[in-house]
Structure formats: C-alpha cells, structure tokens
Amino acid sequence: xxxxxxxxxxxxxxxxxxxxxxxxxxxxxxxxxxxxxxxxxxxxxxxxxxxxxxxxxxxxxxxxxxxxxxxxxxxxxxxxxxxxxxxxxxxxxxxxxxxxxxxxxxxxxxxxxxxxxxxxxxxxxxxxxxxxxxxxxxxxxxxxxxxxxxxxxxxxxxxxxxxxxxxxxxxxxxxxxxxxxxxxxxxxxxxxxxxxxxxxxxxxxxxxxxxxxxxxxxxxxxxxxxxxxxxxxxxxxxxxxxxxxxxxxxxxxxxxxxxxxxxxxxxxxxxxxxxxxxxxxxxxxxxxxxxxxxxxxxxxxxxxxxxxxxxxxxxxxxxxxxxxxxxxxxxxxxxxxxxxxxxxxxxxxxxxxxxxxx
Amino acid sequence: xxxxxxxxxxxxxxxxxxxxxxxxxxxxxxxxxxxxxxxxxxxxxxxxxxxxxxxxxxxxxxxxxxxxxxxxxxxxxxxxxxxxxxxxxxxxxxxxxxxxxxxxxxxxxxxxxxxxxxxxxxxxxxxxxxxxxxxxxxxxxxxxxxxxxxxxxxxxxxxxxxxxxxxxxxxxxxxxxxxxxxxxxxxxxxxxxxxxxxxxxxxxxxxxxxxxxxxxxxxxxxxxxxxxxxxxxxxxxxxxxxxxxxxxxxxxxxxxxxxxxxxxxxxxxxxxxxxxxxxxxxxxxxxxxxxxxxxxxxxxxxxxxxxx
Numbered sequence: 041x042x043x044x045x046x047x048x049x050x051x052x053x054x055x056x057x058x059x060x061x062x063x064x065x066x067x068x069x070x071x072x073x074x075x076x077x078x079x080x081x082x083x084x085x086x087x088x089x090x091x092x093x094x095x096x097x098x099x100x101x102x103x104x105x106x107x108x109x110x111x112x113x114x115x116x117x118x119x120x121x122x123x124x125x126x127x128x129x130x131x132x133x134x135x136x137x138x139x140x141x142x143x144x145x146x147x148x149x150x151x152x153x154x155x156x157x158x159x160x161x162x163x164x165x166x167x168x169x170x171x172x173x174x175x176x177x178x179x180x181x182x183x184x185x186x187x188x189x190x191x192x193x194x195x196x197x198x199x200x201x202x203x204x205x206x207x208x209x210x211x212x213x214x215x216x217x218x219x220x221x222x223x224x225x226x227x228x229x230x231x232x233x234x235x236x237x238x239x240x241x242x243x244x245x246x247x248x249x250x251x252x253x254x255x256x257x258x259x260x261x262x263x264x265x266x267x268x269x270x271x272x273x274x275x276x277x278x279x280x281x282x283x284x285x286x287x288x289x290x291x292x293x294x295x296x297x298x299x300x301x302x303x304x305x306x307x308x309x310x311x312x313x314x315x316x317x318x319x320x321x322x323x324x325x326x327x328x329x330x331x332x333x334x335x336x337x338x339x340x341x342x343x344x345x346x347x348x349x350x351x352x353x354x355x356x357x358x359x360x361x362x363x364x365x366x367x368x369x370x371x372x373x374x375x376x377x378x379x380x381x382x383x384x385x386x387x388x389x390x391x392x393x394x395x396x397x398x
Numbered sequence: 399x400x401x402x403x404x405x406x407x408x409x410x411x412x413x414x415x416x417x418x419x420x421x422x423x424x425x426x427x428x429x430x431x432x433x434x435x436x437x438x439x440x441x442x443x444x445x446x447x448x449x450x451x452x453x454x455x456x457x458x459x460x461x462x463x464x465x466x467x468x469x470x471x472x473x474x475x476x477x478x479x480x481x482x483x484x485x486x487x488x489x490x491x492x493x494x495x496x497x498x499x500x501x502x503x504x505x506x507x508x509x510x511x512x513x514x515x516x517x518x519x520x521x522x523x524x525x526x527x528x529x530x531x532x533x534x535x536x537x538x539x540x541x542x543x544x545x546x547x548x549x550x551x552x553x554x555x556x557x558x559x560x561x562x563x564x565x566x567x568x569x570x571x572x573x574x575x576x577x578x579x580x581x582x583x584x585x586x587x588x589x590x591x592x593x594x595x596x597x598x599x600x601x602x603x604x605x606x607x608x609x610x611x612x613x614x615x616x617x618x619x620x621x622x623x624x625x626x627x628x629x630x631x632x633x634x635x636x637x638x639x640x641x642x643x644x645x646x647x648x649x650x651x652x653x654x655x656x657x658x659x660x661x662x663x664x665x666x667x668x669x670x671x672x673x674x675x676x677x678x679x680x681x682x683x684x685x686x687x688x689x690x691x692x693x694x695x696x697x698x699x700x701x702x703x704x705x706x
Contacts, residue, residue, distance in 0.1 A: 241550055246535075246543030246559065249528075253536050256525035259487065263519070264537050264602055265511035266544070274546050391582065392527050 050349045056341050058214025064334035067221060070228030071290040072332065075310040076317065076325030077235045078282030084319035085243055086275040087255030089144050092135075092151030093283045093310050096128045098158050098302040100284025101291040103127030105180045106170055108189050115182035117192055121288055128284035131158075132277040140272045155304060163299040176298030180291070190295035194220035221293070228289045232326050235282045240322045242278075251275055286310075312375055318388030327386055335374065340367040417633070419464030420653045428667030428675075431458035438463035438606055438637050439484075439515075444493030445661075446476075446483055453479045454490075455661045461606070466628060466638045468648045470672075471658035472681060477641045478520055480658070481610055485510055485517045497606065512539065516604035520611045520641075522591040526584030530575060533583050533594060534566035535559075537601025566601060573597040573627065589620045596627060600636075607631065609640035613647055625651050649673065657681065 047053075063069065075093050082088040103124030104117070113119035131154065139150040162171040171177070180189035187196075195201050200219040202208060209216040217225065242248050250271050253261040262268050291297050309332070317328020344363045347355045358366060378385070384393035422435040439461040446454040454476040461467050469477045482488035484495060486507040494503045497515050505513070525533050541562065542548050543555030570576045573593045578586060586594060592612055599607055612628070613621045629651055631638055642648045648655070648669075655672045657665040659681040665672055672678055 238550075242546075245549035245552070246541045246555060247546055247549035249532055249536050250544055252528055252532070253525050256527055257523045259519070260523035260525060261536070262487070262507045263485070263511055263517050263523070264598065265508050265516070265539060266536075267506075267508050 051345050054214065056338065056345065059341050060334045060338040062215055063337035064330040065215075065225065065229075066333065067224045067228050067289060067293040069329045069333040070225060070232055071286045071293070072310060072313050073232045073326045073329035074228070074235060074286035074289060075283050075306075076313040076328055077232060077239060078279040078286065079310055079314050080319060080321075080325050081239050081242075081275055081279035081282070084314065084321070084324075085239070085248065085255060086251050086272060086279075087144065088140075088272060088276060088279075089148040090151045090276070090279070091148045091311075092153070092155035092304075092307060093286075094302045094304060094306040095131055095135075095151065095155035095158050096280040096283030097287030097290070097306065098155070098162070099128040099131045099280075100124035100287035101297045101301070102162060102171060103284070104288050105177050105189070105291060105297045108180050108182055109177055110170070111182045111184040115185045115187055115192070117189065117197070120189075121285075124284050124288050125281045128280045129277050132280040133273070136273045136276045140269055140276065152304065152307075155302065155307065159299045159302045162302075171299075172297075174299070176296060178296045178298070180296060188295070189292065190220075193224070193292050198223045224289065224293050227292070231285055231289065232329075235285065236322060236326060239278075239282075247271075312371070315385055316375070316378065318385030320392065321385070321387040321389070324385055324387040331386065332371075336367055336371055339370045340364070343367070343370075417464070419462065423462040423465050423654050424668055426462070426654070426666075428665075428671040430663040430666055432460070432666055434460040434462040436463045437461060439495065439497050439639075441484070441495040442493065444480070444483055444495065445491050446479055446488065447491055452661050454483060456480065456493075456658075456663055459656065459663055459666075461637065461639055462654060463637050464632065464635060465653035466632050466640070466651055467654045467656060468652040469639065469641045469656050469658060470643055470645060470648065472643065474660075475643075475658040476661040477643075477658055478610055479661075481517060481608055481641065485515065485608065487517075511602065511604075514603075514605035515608065516599045516602050516606075517608040518595045518599050518610055518612065520614060522588070522595045524583040524586060524591045524594055526582060528583060529580050530570070530583050530586070530594060531563070531566060531579045533598050534570060534579075534601055535562050537598040538562040538565065539602045562601075569597045569600055572630075574623075589616045592616055592620075592624065593627075596624070600631070604636060606637040606639060609638065611641050611643075613642060613644070621647065645673075 075097060078096065079090060079093050082090040101124065103126065104120035107113060107120040107123040108115055108117065112123070135147070135150050135154050139147045161167065163174050165173045167173055181187070198219055200210065200223050202219075207218065209218050210222045211217055243251065250261060250266050253266070254268055254271055258268050290301070294301075313328040313332045314325055315328075316332055317324030317326065340363050343358070343366055344360060347353055347358055347360050347363070353360060384390050419436065426432045426434050437460040441456055441459040443458075444454060444456045445452065469480070471477055479488065483490045483493070484502075486502075486505060490503065494501060496502065497510070497513060500513065502510055502513065502515070511517070525536070528536075541555065542558060548554045567576070567579070570579055573596070575590060575593060575597065578590065583591070583594060592615075596609065596612060609628070612624055616624060625647070628638055628640065632653075640648075652669055655667060655669055656663055657672060657675075657678050664681060665675045665678050667675065
C-alpha cells in the first residue's frame with residue numbers, strides 16, 4: 041500500500057503514525073486495558089490500593105497454562121481460562137482476608153509482595169515440572185493430546201484462519217494483521233468492552249453505591265450497617281478476575297509464559313493506563329491503554345527517526361541504542377505533566393478530582 | 399439559606415406536652431446506674447484504657463426508650479470513646495451491653511447498625527464525591543440490590559430503589575436540603591453536612607440514634623433548627639442518645655442527662671436535678687474542670703481528632 045507512504049525530508053510519517061496506531065490497537069494494548077478495567081474497580085471505585093495487579097495476571101496466565109500443559113481437562117482452553125480465574129480468586133482471598141481488615145496501606149504492601157512472591161516461586165526449580173521453573177513454559181502444549189495452545193486458538197478455533205492461505209493478512213496500510221492476531225484483538229477488545237460494561241452496571245446499582253461509599257469513607261458505610269469487609273473482598277475478587285483475563289489474553293497472544301513477564305513494572309504500566317484514561321470513568325481504561333501504547337511507540341519511533349537523520353546519527357548526545365530507554369523517560373515526563381494540568385486523566389470528571397484536593 | 403431554615407424550624411423547638419416515655423423516665427432515681435422503667439440499652443462494666451489512662455469505666459447505665467438522653471461532661475470525659483465502644487468502632491477491654499435485650503458487645507459495628515443502633519460522628523463523614531441523594535439512599539436498610547448476586551438484575555431492585563428515593567426526598571425536604579439533592583456532598587457547608595449526616599442516619603430507620611456533638615461547629619441559628627429535628631425524632635418514637643458539652647444547649651431538650659467525668663458516670667437525672675447536683679457543679683466549675691480540660695490533648699476525644 042505504497043500510496044500511504046509519505047516521506048518528508050527523510051522522515052517516514054506513514055511509519056511513525058502506522059506503527060503507533062498499530063501498537064495502540066494491538067492485543068498487548070487490549071490486555072493492558074483489561075488490567076486497567078480491573079484496577080478501576082479496585083482503585084477508581086472502591087479505593088483499594090492494589091499495587092500488585094500483575095499477581096492476578098500471573099494467576100490467570102499460569103493457571104490457564106498449567107491446566108493446558110498438564111492435560112487436566114483434555115486441553116480445553118475454556119476450562120483452562122476458568123482455572124485461571126479460580127486461581128485469581130484464591131489469590132484475592134489469600135491477600136484480602138488478612139489485609140482488607142486493615143488500613144488501606146497494608147493492602148498496598150501485601151499486593152506488591154504477593155506479586156513478587158508468585159513470580160519468584162514460579163521461577164523455582166522445585167516447580168520445574170509444573171511452571172517450567174526459570175525456563176517457563178516456552179510453548180504451551182498439551183503433551184498427551186499433542187496440541188499447543190497457540191495452534192488451538194490461532195488455527196482450530198480461529199474463524200479467520202484458512203488452511204489454503206495460512207499467512208493471509210487482514211487490514212490495510214500498516215494496520216494489517218495475521219489471522220491469529222486479528223482473532224485475538226477481537227477477543228481482547230470484546231472482553232474489554234464487556235468487562236467495562238459489567239463494572240459500570242455494577243457501579244450503577246445499589247451495590248455500587250456501597251462500593252463508592254467505601255471509597256469515600258469506610259467508617260460512614262460501616263455506621264450505616266454495611267459489611268465493608270465483605271464488599272471490599274467482592275470488589276477485590278471481581279477486579280482480580282478481570283486482571284486474570286488480562287494475563288490470559290496476553291498469554292494467548294504470546295503463546296508462552298515466563299516469570300519475567302510478570303515483573304512489578306507491569307503493574308505500574310497498568311496504573312499509568314488507568315490514571316491516563318481517568319480513574320472512576322467508564323471508558324477511561326480502554327482509551328488510556330490506546331493512548332499509552334500509541335504515545336510510547338510514537339515517541340520511540342520519532343526519536344529513532346530524528347537520530348537516524350541527524351549528523352553522525354547522534355542527536356543531543358543520544359544514539360539509536362538509547363531510544364528504548366528514552367521512551368520510558370518521556371512517558372514519565374508526560375505523566376507528570378498530566379498530573380499537574382489534568383489530574384483527572386482524559387475522561388475523568390474534573391469536579392471530582394478537585395473535590396479531592398482539599 | 400441557613401437563616402431561612404432556622405426560621406422555619408425554630409418553632410419546632412418549642413416545648414411540647416410530655417409523652418408517656420418522658421413521664422416514665424422522670425420516675426427513675428437521679429443517681430448513677432439507676433434503673434429505668436423501659437430501658438432500650440443496658441450497659442454493664444464497660445471499660446477502655448489507653449496506656450495508663452482509663453478513658454472509660456462505666457459500671458452500670460440504663461438508657462430509657464423513647465426519650466432524649468444527653469451525655470455531658472468536660473473535654474476528655476470519655477464521651478466519644480464511650481460511643482465508639484458501644485457501636486464497636488473501638489474494642490472495649492471489658493463490658494457487656496444489651497440493645498433491645500440482645501447482647502451487642504461481640505457484634506461487629508455494621509451488625510450493630512443493622513440491629514437499629516445507628517451513630518453519627520463528631521467530625522462529619524459526608525461522602526464527598528457522591529451526590530447528596532446517593533448519600534441519603536445509601537442509608538436505607540435491607541436493600542436487595544446491595545447484594546452482588548442481584549446487583550445486575552435491575553428488575554429485582556428497581557421498585558425498592560424508587561421507594562428509597564421517595565423516602566430520601568421526603569427526609570431531604572424536612573432537613574432543608576431538597577435543593578442540594580444532585581450536588582456533590584463535598585460542596586455542602588459544615589452545617590449542611592451535619593444535617594445530611596443526621597438525615598442519612600434516619601434513612602436506616604433506627605430505633606436508637608447516637609448523635610456525637612451534632613451541634614458542634616454549627617451557627618447558633620442552625621442549632622435551633624437541629625434541636626428541633628432532634629425533638630421531632632423523639633416525637634416520632636426514636637430513642638435519642640446525644641453527646642454535648644455545652645450544658646445550656648441541651649438543658650432545654652433533654653429528658654434525661656448522664657454526666658461523665660474522667661470516664662465514669664458521676665451523675666444522672668432530669669435537667670433540673672442535674673443542674674442542682676453538687677458533684678456536677680464541681681466537675682464543671684471546680685478544680686477537676688481545670689484538670690480535665692488540661693488533659694484534653696491526650697484524652698480520647700483528642701485522639702479521635704488527631705486520627706481524622
């Protein structure tokens with residue numbers, strides 16, 4: 041599709057915009073949006089400081105992968121997903137029952153810890169037969185049935201896949217995707233929309249009124265006869281399961297699990313997505329994920345092109361190797377700017393953000 | 399606006415003919431721990447220490463049903479701590495109490511509220527980023543839509559929601575907050591928040607309401623209106639227990655007064671009896687008054703203030 045290509049003085053604008061858009065709508069972006077939807081229920085509506093969303097993602101990913109590779113339910117993906125959600129629920133109970141009775145800071149400490157405990161435990165050589173230890177599960181295969189997760193979701197269950205033309209791509213311009221990616225994008229973004237609507241419907245109900253009251257003042261809710269601990273636990277479980285779906289979507293896409301996919305920074309990216317989009321808003325997590333990935337790739341690509349076009353391929357002391365690190369620094373600066381000039385995020389309500397700043 | 403509301407409600411504060419419960423409580427002995435003809439709340443040996451300071455140490459207290467009972471006492475007398483213990487927002491070291499004959503000391507705070515014993519706070523807890531109407535509707539008891547399993551089935555709670563909204567609209571009207579129903583609660587003035595908190599507590603249709611200094615920080619005109627509301631509650635059959643340390647404010651509306659000092663009940667009686675009690679006069683005007691206020695900073699109320 042060369043008609044879209046536009047080179048302006050050595051700068052490839054088409055690639056710059058195309059790659060950024062591509063990143064914004066990709067499966068990875070959908071996974072981050074899902075994580076942010078779960079975190080929105082936790083933090084945006086219930087006021088729970090969950091700093092370990094990655095733990096729920098790991099529970100979903102490993103839960104599904106282990107069930108699949110062990111051939112526990114005849115290699116069923118749906119039962120694998122269900123297993124991942126059950127695992128996430130167990131983690132929520134494990135964290136919530138002791139920590140939700142205490143002040144909110146303790147939940148933050150506990151969640152950040154459980155994420156690391158899980159990551160390091162899964163790396164353990166003692167779990168080599170189950171989690172693959174430090175090697176992870178490089179291809180999620182059901183050994184007894186001789187079928188891999190990637191094949192299941194990418195071929196057998198993929199309406200876009202055709203045996204005659206397995207490399208066929210869909211789309212236009214730089215936004216063309218292979219059959220598996222397209223299928224997973226549809227699954228991923230559909231889940232994002234469904235989970236966003238689920239959370240919104242819950243928040244609009246009397247249940248949601250209690251949840252918001254807990255965010256505003258736990259003691260006030262308690263004084264009106266609401267079982268605050270029970271509500272917080274329910275919120276933690278539901279948000280945690282949505283987080284597990286984020287991990288599951290990411291694993292369906294990558295086709296493998298490995299403990300380094302679940303480092304704490306994933307949690308902070310999800311926080312960035314939520315704050316960027318606007319906490320306590322309906323579509324904030326979804327828009328936040330798109331903008332996050334778009335900007336991240338845009339900054340990287342723009343910087344790369346500037347450096348390539350500069351004399352000696354050095355620009356303000358930066359070389360092509362530095363681009364990967366610079367993009368995170370730029371992201372950080374933009375987030376700081378956002379906090380100063382638009383603390384409510386893109387879709388958040390300004391009045392609510394101001395009411396907080398007393 | 400506040401001036402208006404006080405005018406319209408000042409008339410509510412006039413003394414009315416005493417009802418049966420008010421007459422009955424006057425027959426009780428004016429001494430600490432006296433037996434009441436029809437007690438809604440009976441309290442035994444409730445104590446709480448903060449380090450070496452015994453903040454609350456109440457041997458025996460009965461609260462009469464259907465009347466306004468006031469807790470008074472100098473700063474640091476343990477009034478708020480006593481409230482916190484009774485509603486289990488704090489854990490007592492010892493003690494037992496029955497509400498409507500049911501033991502409450504082992505219940506959680508939300509269960510005590512559900513049982514019909516609802517409190518408000520000295521520092522108001524309005525839910526700032528929720529509308530005034532949402533604040534009110536939260537107060538209603540037994541809402542089926544509050545259970546997760548029904549939350550998504552709008553049909554199962556739509557009718558109840560309408561009933562709750564009608565009840566809230568009615569109460570907001572009575573408390574002169576109707577025009578604020580769609581505003582964020584954080585935009586209310588201090589006095590309006592006091593009104594909102596009391597109205598919200600009433601949404602749960604309590605049998606006994608515990609008001610922690612409902613008049614503190616409220617302008618004198620609005621105080622008259624609040625007093626009117628408290629009396630109206632009693633006339634509707636609600637038992638009221640409220641904390642105040644300004645004696646003048648409560649003498650007019652209380653049916654029974656319990657005087658606390660240094661954590662213990664030092665006197666009980668009708669307003670007339672208490673105002674002539676030497677022990678009370680000592681506690682307020684004598685040497686112990688100066689001592690008690692000096693201790694205010696490390697008292698239970700001081701602690702509560704610091705937490706918030």
